[in-house]
Amino acid sequence: MLSLRDVSVQYGNYTAIQNINIEVRSGEIVVLLGANGAGKSTTFRTISGLNKPATGDIFFEGSSICSLTPDKIVKAGIVQCAEDRKLFPEMSVQENLMMGAYVHRRKKKEIKHTLEEVFELFPILHEKRNQAAGSLSGGQQQMLAIGRALMSKPELMLLDEPSIGLAPLIVEQMFESIQQINQDGTTILLAEQNAHAALSIANKGYVYENGNIVVEGSSKELFANEEVRKAYIGA
Amino acid sequence: MDVLFQQLFNGLTVGSVYSLVALGLTLVYGILHIPNFAHGALYMVGAYITYTMMTSLGLHYVFAIVVSIISVGLISVLMERIVFHPLRDSTPIQHKVAAIGVLLFLEALAHYIWGADYQQMVTPYGQVIEVFGLTLTMQRILIVVTAIVAMILLYLFLKKTYTGASIIAMAQNREGAHLMGINTNKVAMLTFFIAGVLAALGASLTSPINLVFPSMGHLVILKAFVIIIIGGMGSIPGAILGGYILGFSESIGATYISSDYSDIIAFVLLIIILTIKPQGIFAKGEA
Structure with a gap:
């Protein structure tokens, strides 16, 4: 590949x-x-x-x-989730995720579907979807960075x-999520x-x-x- | 009381123009991360193009403005392409020097084409009307309404469209935007275009109540700097609010203190606000 x-x-x-x-x-x-x-x-x-x-x-x-x-x-x-996460700190969690789908911006229905999948993988992001990305904890920011990358359907x-x-403990969850993402294709x-x-x-x-x-x-x-x-x- | 309301309306007029200019400056700040000193020159060129379209080609004021904002938008994009884009990997000081260079170039060009004389722009909207005991000119109403409509359109564009959101994203994290598949070149050009449009619009609207001359951008751009410093560098609501704060302070100050000092108010305000809140009103976090 x-x-x-x-x-x-x-x-x-x-x-x-x-x-x-x-x-x-x-x-x-x-x-x-x-x-x-x-x-x-x-x-x-x-x-x-x-x-x-x-x-x-x-x-x-x-x-x-x-x-x-x-x-x-x-x-x-190919999408990259960089080491320093490179989030958009003043945008909300949901706005960050939506920016992840930028390359698919014309396919509104698909974006909505992918967004639901990401929220399913990281329920905490759904809970905090209206908060600024910069206000999240380190682990949540990492989840958001991964979720945002997934939005481009790489x-x-x-x-x-x-x-x-x-x-x-968060590291363990993170690796479980990574394995899950891999199993999803x-x-x-x-x-x-x-x-x-x-x-x-x-x-x-x-x-x-x-x-x-x-x-x-x-x-x-x-x-x-x-x-x-x-x-x-x-x- | 009438005087107060009259002055508040004047403040609204002046503040609208300041906000338009400061908005462009703050948007471009998100791309360049330095204040673009050449922005005041774009403002000046905008006024001259509108003026020339009206006097030489006999276009109607409104059509002259349309030609002007598109031309200045394109000049602004050209400036990004041939001056700032090649400098994208260099230090901020080089950007600043380049910006000053563009400013000097455009001013010299204006001297060469239009001469150093003060020009008067005639508006078809000079009628005076009375509203609730206030004496208003149509031109001033036009300024306020157009500026507010432009700001609402800009807000909707930035908040509700993917293209608009990519401008905000790039300002907050350039590489992050790049890694999300945003073409940062296109976004930079678009941002410069919008900034040019806003500067030309502000200049064309205010010229009939001021004058058109090569150095007309100086004081405006200095005040726009004050506004985006007050409002927080790069902040969009900060630029709008800062513009109106300055507009109101100037017109109230001119009435109740002395009109000789109206221009100094901006800088006194700057000192006071920076003393109390050094990061600006809508200061951004550390990130």
Whole structure:
């Protein structure tokens, strides 16, 4: 479905990621593991078209998306839920969700239907639908960010550290929701530091270090890998 | 008492024009994140185009305004494309310098085309009517009604349409808007167009009761800055309310204090409000 081939990205002279190769197949949950600054978010920004790769190419369902602008990439079916959530803080929860459906803005009925589905997945958003997004708690904001991304009915959802800064109980719920979204038919590429939780729902994973992928394999293989266990799972 | 009501109505007239200009400035602030100094020049060009359409082509005042607001809207879009868009990844100071550059350019252009003389714009709505003992001119009623209609239309556009909401979304989080599939280039151009339209409309409405000259935008834009600072940078209700607060304060101040000081009132007001509420009345949160 999505494949990155030898992608490198530079910020000025600094190479943020180097020769990255990633394969995501339809229906999978794929996780990118790695410390802060290892290049996970840069990879996401590049897939979404906010950064342009210096070398390499990105294919989505067989065609290159490297030359597309971010809005065209959303239309093609890839949506990103960024690490800092990027909500519209003064808009209400419902207005934020409606903006998520921007690419489908002419299909009013479908939007209404998707909105109901999102409210079903995150009932708290329905309860708080008239509150400003900026007034929500961290966990609720993350749910809103995911819900807003779902409103574009993506084929592939990029989730950048959805568990960051959340209480353990909320993190557990968050991963359950992610699994639910995947079962409902959305392919997921997930960046996480919480390796244990992420690998337990993922099909396979890639481990980042200093802008390179150092280990890759199925979840089982990564769980069994001694170095990965030491560095990211801590057991 | 009559004097008070008369002055309140004058305040409403002046405030309407201030609000229109400040609205454009505050909308563009959401895109550029700096106050667009060239906005006052768009206001001035708007007045001149209306004036020229009436005197050279003999168009009716209303049609002249239509030509003017569309032209200035397009000039504003052109300014976004050739000046601000190429600077989108640079620092705020470069935006500010560029904005001042555009201001100087447009003023010099106005000097070149129309000369430095003060021009009088004649309105077909000069009739004087009496309402409830107040003496009003049709022109002033036209200003108030048109401005309020324009503001209601703008409000409905921003609140009720996807395209309008994308302007607000982009002001609140540019990358967030981009990641939701909003074409931020189109939104930026649309925002500049609306700002140009509002500036030209304000200028064309108020010109018959003032004068048209190359530096006519200076005082107005300074006051529009005061308004959006008072109202909270980027806030739309703040720009409207701030415009009227300033309009009323000026006309009341001019009557009861001294008309010589009417222009200074804006700045006294600014100092007082910034002392009490430094973020402005409709201040935005941290985000």
